[in-house]
Amino acid sequence: MAKTGIPPREEVAAEAVPRITPRLFLRRHALTTGTIGIAVVMWTIFIVAAPDVFLNSRIYSAFGITTPLWGMMALALTFVVITREMDLSFVSVMALGMVGFVRVHEFTGSVLLAILACLLVGLACGLFNGFLVAVLGIPSLVITLGTMFFFRGIELALLDGTGVPLTDDAFGTLRDVLNGKTAGIPNEFVWMVIIGVLLWVVLNRTRYGAHLFVVGDNVDSARLMGIRVTRVKMTAFGTLGVVAAFSGMVASMQSSYLWPTLGDGSLLLPIAAVFLGGTSVFGGIGTIFGTFLGALMVGSIQAGVISAGISGFYTQLFFGLIIIVSLVMQTLISRRMRS
């Protein structure tokens, strides 16, 4: 065994990993640091511009109720983008999952089964996307544009284009769990944090998470090293499907009504959050924490501009500015890190 060219285990154990200096640490986490920087600057501007709005807790609770409705999907979308894919269909999955919910509830009268059905529909939609992308090899941007219309179409056909009131007393407990408050914090936000923590653990502390990065970084290397690329991608799409269906449930319970248009207009915010958070469109790079920050930024612009009484169309101006500044910064940082 001595001559294998591999140091014996004891020797390995004795070898300390070289220390990371604070400068090296900052350099390595330059992207996250930059995103935090932009978030702080933006928030400071908001406070200075409209102190009575931004130092009042009302805006934060409004924000805590609305941001998670699409923010949770942004967190799950991070997985998909890290594998160098994209999904546009999750906004339709939100609504289709809820069709499963109301239909199963009508049939069985069981809320628990309805919840299960909702999440299963989400999973099925996600796996369907994953199958088209990973097994058939169709570019995800194109095919999920198709499934976005397809899922929406099924939903509209099933609902016959009309909404469903969700005022049944049986939904009381579910509504408490999804839309109540915990220690003064809206449960919507608590759920977003829970999902964020779960996805963080999966991404950073499991083999599956490690494989997500490798698949997005270099899919040929991943295959040559025995990583099951198809399974990794399908799971990423499946996860997003489940989270989208869950978000649909949270949103519908919040408004006590299933709108046939549920999810319409929530497409660009999660995508913006993912890219604001430093996840690379080229795959292989991304963090859940960054997406979380990105979602907070996008959400606070949305809530802030409206509450500050600034006319609504400035929201878009702000979005545009923040996104452009962040992406320019990210590019400059990545270029510096490479040289």
Added chain:
Amino acid sequence: MDATEPPVMELRGVSKTFGEVRALSDVDFHVRRGEIVGLLGDNGSGKSTMVKMMMGYHRPDPGGEVWFEGERVQGWSVAKARALGIETVYQERALADLQSVWRNMFMGREPVNRFGLLDIRRMRREAAALMKGHMGFTSGAVHPDNVVQTMSGGEKQGVAITRALFFEARLVVLDEPTMGLSLSETQKTLDFVRSIKEAGRSAVFIDHNVYHVYPVVDRLVLLDRGRIAGEFTPAGITLEQLTDRLRTVARTGRLEG
């Protein structure tokens, strides 16, 4: 090396067609325990295709069989091959450029703790030790957390080679491991190949430089346009005769001119 024992790895009647290109035609090939087999052949003769066939990356055309330790394997895959103890240094290196050295070293075989969570401490520690003790990185700038993208070509190759040796595989396949390496690094790589044999394990060694291959192998297999064109032992042929044969085969496709 025991001729009665079944070979570690064996290909029987393996062909591989990519569209119009026939990369391998009816190839029979085996490696025994403790044996180093050199694989020689021109560019495009099918060496890398054969490597990927053994690893389960390519599937043979119908009729071809892959055998591992005396058993015909069904549903052979890279994950299975690695789990059974075959590691490869691919010609294309198979690294993930944007990921850290430790993530690359353990790519696809990440150790987990008893909760099923990644044992990152161990991966970073072992990567640091391997880089220092094995790849001879002395500069403090090379940290296991560094991304591979920032490393030099030879250093990247070092990561790929060290990775293949780390898992103490029963069979190590090296596809042009010395390509682009300095003299001293090449020497180290050749020493690794020898050490594989001394540890009673097997290797397939591909290198265009016969001066690298000849001294370290037990057997030489010559591939030409997807076919096995001949087999030699270093004992049965001198280096001069071998280079002569190689030229003849390259020119005529046959061993005798």
